[in-house]
Amino acid sequence: MTLVHLFPGQGAHRQGMGRELFPRYPHLVRRADALLGYSIEELCLDAPADKLADTRYTQCSLYVVGALGYLDLVRESGEVPDYVAGHSLGEFVALFAAGAYDFLTGLELVRHRAEAMAKAGPGAMAAVIGLSEDEVREVLTAHPDVDIANLNAPTQIVVSGTGDAVRDASRTLGTRAEAVIPLRVSGAFHSRHMAAAAEEFGRVLSRHRLAPLRIPVVANTTARPHTDDRLASELQRQLTSPVRWTESVRHLLRLPAPHLREVGPGQVLTGLIDKIRDAAPVGAER
Structure with a gap:
């Protein structure tokens, strides 16, 4: 069996996440609070929904809850995964699990990433249900200011851009798709509009030494380790590139006897994995 741990990103956050984890790891929670300048436990348990949805807070909270969840699962199960991957922000939790950096260094990187993305300005994203990547790209030829941000499943594609551009594209996409759902995000993530944020984050990354990976991590940008x-x-490139989640999962499903386990709040990735499996050719990636 090949054990794979998967970590969700923005969209999986919810009030109350981490409730059972914070009391088990008080030393890490205190260190996170000192770095951030606020209580991560109070943010996750008591903050208003609009604050928790602000990317400056969403990313840090998901990283902490994901990292603590990983540590807790390994401690309880005694099993270290053979592969890891994460969706967008979740990739930073996967890299923590793989030994690229320690808990606090990862949180510092995530905080800088979140601040840079917030400074990029407002934007919008929408999930397109029922169209393939090629069909979405065909529609977007008439909406050149909108980018594909996430390839979540074969017929679940997320688009990203300015608010007006995404609204216009959503109307056109809605004439062909089963549904077009606006996402609760504060920016045009994984699009050209994050170019300045990527430059700033690249400078932050250059000041840190990332350790050799102890566990293979499948990259959002390439869908390969x-x-x-x-x-x-x-x-750095992840901020302006689409998350290639469908390809990433298919790569993992080709491993010997893969067992994919979501670690973190919710079951968003588990649902996507089911869709990807169902769309695969019979016998190809099961």
Whole structure:
């Protein structure tokens, strides 16, 4: 069996997440509070929904809850995964699990990433249900200011851009798709609009030494395992590139006897995995 741990990103956050984890790891919670300048436990348990949905807070809270959840699962099960992957922000939890950095260094990187993305300005994203990537790209030829941000499942594609551009594209996409659902996000993530944020985050990454990975991590940008020599550049590029989740999961499903386990709040990735499996050719990636 090949054990794979998967970590969700923004969209999986919810009030109350981490409730059972914070009392078990008080030393890490205190260190997170000192770095952030606020109580991560109070943010996750008591903050208003709009604050928790602010990317500056969403990313840090998901990283902490994901990292603590990983530590707790390994401690309880005694099993270290053979592979890891994470969706967008979740990739930083996967890299913590793989030994690229310690808990606090990862949180510091995530905080800088979140702040840079917030400074990029407002934007919008929408999930397109029922169209393939090629069909979405065909529609977007009439909406050149909108990018594909997430390839979540064969017929679940997320688009990203300015609010007006995404609304216009959503109306056109809605004439062909089963549904077009606006996402509760504060920016045009994984699009060209994150170029300035990527530059700023690249400067932050250049000040840190990322350790060689002890566990293979499948990259959002390539859907293949990260290499140590390109890790920093791929993390920078992730901000302006689509999350290739369908390809990533298919790569993992081709491993010997894969067992994919979601670690973190909710079951968003588990649902996507089911859709990807169902769309695969019979016998190809089961």
